Amino acid sequence: MTAEKTQYFKLHEHWKMKAYDRAEDIPAAVHVAGFEEAGWLNVAVPGDVHSTLLAHGLIEDPFYSTNDQECRWIERKIWVYRMEFDRPDEESASSTILQFEGLDTLAEVFVNGRSAAIGDNMFVPVSAELTGTLLDRGNVVVVRFDSVVDYAEKQDVSRFWSKVNYERIWLRKCACNFSWDWSPRVVTAGIWKDAWLQVVRQAKIEHLFFKTLSIGPEEAEVEVDVEVGAIRTEARLTVELLLKGGDRTERHEADVADGRATLRFKVEKPELWWTFDHGTPFLYELTANLKANGTIVDTAVEEVGIRTIDVLLRSETGTPRFTFVLNGKPIYAKGANWIPAHNFIGAIPDERYADLIALSRDANMNMLRVWGGGVYEKAAFYRECSRQGLLVWQDYMFSCSEVPDYDAAFMANVRREIVANTKMLRSYPCIAIWAGNNENQAIHSEKMYYRSDYRFYGEKIFHELIPELLEQLDPTRFYWPSSPWGGNDANSFDEGDTHNWAVWAGDVYPRKYGEPSKMDVSPYGISYRRYAEDTSKFSSEFGIHGSAVMETLRRNIPESELYYGSYELDYRNKDYEPEKADMTMAGYSGLPNDLEQYIDYSMLCQAEGLKFGVEHFRRRKPENSGSLIWQLNDCWPGISWSLIDYYLFPKASYYYARRFYSPVLLSFKEEAGGLSVWVTNDSYERFDDTITLSVQNCFGNATYEAVYPVSVEPNSSRMVVQFQPAEIEWRFGVIDRRSHFILARSERGGVYDNHFFFAEQKQLRFAPCRLQTLLEAREEGIEITIKTDRFARFVKLECPIDHTMFSDNYFNLLPGESKTVFVSNRKGSKVDAKDVNVSALNEYKRR
Numbered sequence: 001m002t003a004e005k006t007q008y009f010k011l012h013e014h015w016k017m018k019a020y021d022r023a024e025d026i027p028a029a030v031h032v033a034g035f036e037e038a039g040w041l042n043v044a045v046p047g048d049v050h051s052t053l054l055a056h057g058l059i060e061d062p063f064y065s066t067n068d069q070e071c072r073w074i075e076r077k078i079w080v081y082r083m084e085f086d087r088p089d090e091e092s093a094s095s096t097i098l099q100f101e102g103l104d105t106l107a108e109v110f111v112n113g114r115s116a117a118i119g120d121n122m123f124v125p126v127s128a129e130l131t132g133t134l135l136d137r138g139n140v141v142v143v144r145f146d147s148v149v150d151y152a153e154k155q156d157v158s159r160f161w162s163k164v165n166y167e168r169i170w171l172r173k174c175a176c177n178f179s180w181d182w183s184p185r186v187v188t189a190g191i192w193k194d195a196w197l198q199v200v201r202q203a204k205i206e207h208l209f210f211k212t213l214s215i216g217p218e219e220a221e222v223e224v225d226v227e228v229g230a231i232r233t234e235a236r237l238t239v240e241l242l243l244k245g246g247d248r249t250e251r252h253e254a255d256v257a258d259g260r261a262t263l264r265f266k267v268e269k270p271e272l273w274w275t276f277d278h279g280t281p282f283l284y285e286l287t288a289n290l291k292a293n294g295t296i297v298d299t300a301v302e303e304v305g306i307r308t309i310d311v312l313l314r315s316e317t318g319t320p321r322f323t324f325v326l327n328g329k330p331i332y333a334k335g336a337n338w339i340p341a342h343n344f345i346g347a348i349p350d351e352r353y354a355d356l357i358a359l360s361r362d363a364n365m366n367m368l369r370v371w372g373g374g375v376y377e378k379a380a381f382y383r384e385c386s387r388q389g390l391l392v393w394q395d396y397m398f399s400c401s402e403v404p405d406y407d408a409a410f411m412a413n414v415r416r417e418i419v420a421n422t423k424m425l426r427s428y429p430c431i432a433i434w435a436g437n438n439e440n441q442a443i444h445s446e447k448m449y450y451r452s453d454y455r456f457y458g459e460k461i462f463h464e465l466i467p468e469l470l471e472q473l474d475p476t477r478f479y480w481p482s483s484p485w486g487g488n489d490a491n492s493f494d495e496g497d498t499h500n501w502a503v504w505a506g507d508v509y510p511r512k513y514g515e516p517s518k519m520d521v522s523p524y525g526i527s528y529r530r531y532a533e534d535t536s537k538f539s540s541e542f543g544i545h546g547s548a549v550m551e552t553l554r555r556n557i558p559e560s561e562l563y564y565g566s567y568e569l570d571y572r573n574k575d576y577e578p579e580k581a582d583m584t585m586a587g588y589s590g591l592p593n594d595l596e597q598y599i600d601y602s603m604l605c606q607a608e609g610l611k612f613g614v615e616h617f618r619r620r621k622p623e624n625s626g627s628l629i630w631q632l633n634d635c636w637p638g639i640s641w642s643l644i645d646y647y648l649f650p651k652a653s654y655y656y657a658r659r660f661y662s663p664v665l666l667s668f669k670e671e672a673g674g675l676s677v678w679v680t681n682d683s684y685e686r687f688d689d690t691i692t693l694s695v696q697n698c699f700g701n702a703t704y705e706a707v708y709p710v711s712v713e714p715n716s717s718r719m720v721v722q723f724q725p726a727e728i729e730w731r732f733g734v735i736d737r738r739s740h741f742i743l744a745r746s747e748r749g750g751v752y753d754n755h756f757f758f759a760e761q762k763q764l765r766f767a768p769c770r771l772q773t774l775l776e777a778r779e780e781g782i783e784i785t786i787k788t789d790r791f792a793r794f795v796k797l798e799c800p801i802d803h804t805m806f807s808d809n810y811f812n813l814l815p816g817e818s819k820t821v822f823v824s825n826r827k828g829s830k831v832d833a834k835d836v837n838v839s840a841l842n843e844y845k846r847r
Contacts, residue, residue, distance in 0.1 A: 068186060098198075172397075188344065190346055303387070309326055324433075339635055361388050492510065655806070666746065823836055
């Protein structure tokens with residue numbers, strides 16, 4: 001049976017790597033078996049040049065201090081990979097194919113000295129037909145990677161605009177390799193995805209496309225398209241499909257005609273795929289057996305989900321919406337934007353993807369947006385999102401620049417990219433939407449005011465090429481030309497999705513298409529309170545900076561520079577206007593005096609600002625139907641907008657997100673000096689509860705307390721009570737707004753408390769608190785019970801051990817109350833009581 005089947009040999013061992021200054025310096029003998037490899041380095045595949053040099057001790061850690069500057073020479077070199085292999089048994093083989101799933105970026109592949117394939121796109125697989133060319137022993141594969149920087153310098157970019165840099169315009173490569181406002185410049189090269197030798201006996205399965213046509217309570221109708229390639233037989237080809245779910249298996253079979261087979265069938269009592277917050281992300285196992293005259297010659301297995309997904313653009317009354325509809329039910333999208341999980345993309349282990357997605361789920365996120373300046377992620381990312389029940393907003397890889405859509409060769413390259421990646425991703429149930437690019441359209445709307453050439457270079461890709469291809473490749477999903485997009489201006493609050501960079505960046509909204517952009521980089525102009533002006537339908541990008549944790553900074557900044565205001569600390573911040581951090585803190589927390597205060601204050605500003613914004617967006621549902629924070633993760637140990645830092649230490653904003661993205665949210669709304677209390681219910685069940693409001697001072701003395709019964713319909717938001725401005729004094733008894741707060745508390749379990757402060761943090765006059773902690777060891781971690789004599793603001797638990805998590809963190813604690821926090825380590829590392837430090841922002845400090 002094996003002699004009939006296609007065989008797949010992973011080529012991940014015995015690769016070597018070396019640098020050259022010029023192509024003519026590469027000796028011809030590299031193509032010959034037995035070549036003397038003195039000076040060549042063992043290199044992991046998948047991987048990259050930078051991680052290889054680091055592993056061999058030939059460069060210092062680029063993330064420590066300013067070492068990345070010492071690594072710039074790497075991008076100027078020609079890098080050569082080589083490996084030797086023996087020919088597998090080709091008897092009865094009709095085709096032998098060398099397949100690289102990803103080469104970064106300008107590459108030529110040689111086999112036994114013969115040029116076999118050329119790659120010019122990081123995102124497109126490269127293959128070579130080797131049938132009849134291989135030796136029994138000692139075949140040599142050589143991959144030469146040319147310098148993308150040298151190539152870019154020869155290109156004309158004078159007619160274009162681009163954010164960050166211009167080198168990337170003509171390249172189909174990860175844009176943020178060339179730096180971004182949260183990343184250093186690390187221009188990678190290498191074999192960044194798997195390499196295979198495929199021995200095809202008669203034919204092979206190229207692609208599967210599983211799609212749900214309709215769903216109902218009793219049955220679902222699905223369709224599977226099977227693409228068959230490398231056909232070298234006259235035998236009758238058929239495809240047998242097995243769809244296994246639980247203890248049931250569906251079996252169907254169809255003939256292959258013109259390289260394709262399509263099978264449409266019904267599944268009785270289907271188990272639907274849901275986001276984790278609305279149900280179970282149930283996955284079926286789909287097995288496709290390709291048969292020649294009844295004998296299996298190839299097999300493909302995928303995990304698939306039965307579900308429908310759409311985007312609602314108008315309500316029943318015709319008002320604009322941007323609402324994802326999963327299995328016929330509208331959902332509120334809660335999540336964040338995803339950037340590459342490491343600068344060394346090829347070397348990212350699958351475990352890192354699983355960890356970040358698990359952290360996202362634990363923070364009650366149900367959607368991640370794959371940002372268009374990174375990469376189409378590895379299979380591990382989409383597999384984990386599908387398994388853990390998170391939707392994915394998928395950008396195509398274009399971001400913040402124009403591109404030469406008039407050039408035939410460039411457009412042909414892009415066409416191959418769109419086809420390859422759409423086919424690669426379309427069967428994952430997690431994929432919710434295709435978007436043409438990140439901000440290209442919105443930035444063009446601003447730039448055109450200053451240019452005589454109004455043309456948008458890239459329009460042919462986003463408004464012609466991609467939608468035309470998707471009509472054939474994936475008609476099951478919604479396509480959106482850009483993010484943001486909609487309304488008179490691409491970034492309008494009136495329609496579509498919006499990127500709000502009034503907060504932090506100082507952009508002034510609204511604006512009309514073609515008008516000059518305006519900025520207000522002032523304490524008010526960048527204040528988090530400007531989120532209250534946002535009437536967008538879907539907030540797909542918004543964010544505030546926050547420091548990494550102390551341990552992350554300590555690992556990467558020399559001790560002599562580990563202080564607030566040092567050059568090395570500033571170097572961690574790649575934002576183009578780093579003074580905005582000081583402006584933000586000056587407006588809310590006050591400026592810090594030392595590094596520890598800076599970490600606390602910047603984290604507090606980030607967390608409270610995002611809380612204010614998300615609460616505002618969620619209260620407005622269904623008019624607003626999604627909020628995706630910029631950004632989830634970091635690619636290096638920097639200071640950025642991330643919720644989780646490079647070492648996967650969650651920041652304060654992460655724990656805040658777990659609370660403000662919880663299914664039921666209590667929140668306060670300020671308006672015209674008055675105050676209202678709201679309950680937002682994202683579940684599909686009515687929420688009945690009693691809400692207690694208590695106005696207190698820091699000693700726990702209440703000046704007002706009342707209970708309010710509330711009933712909130714499924715998937716809706718409702719105001720519980722509203723207070724006029726005058727009531728704050730006469731009803732609440734709040735004369736000094738600096739010394740009081742309001743507590744909102746649910747009578748039911750599972751709903752987080754919320755607190756409203758009548759003044760900014762820097763203005764609060766709360767007495768110092770004294771914390772008491774009781775630690776008890778448990779089998780899987782530590783229980784820490786914390787008590788306070790007075791209101792404790794921003795109670796923080798810290799541990800320098802990687803992957804240590806807290807059941808809650810960065811919270812407020814009322815006087816006389818206690819809170820028990822469970823400390824665990826996701827990787828099973830031992831955490832002792834001495835490893836955990838507990839503090840509060842207003843904790844009494846002995847002088």
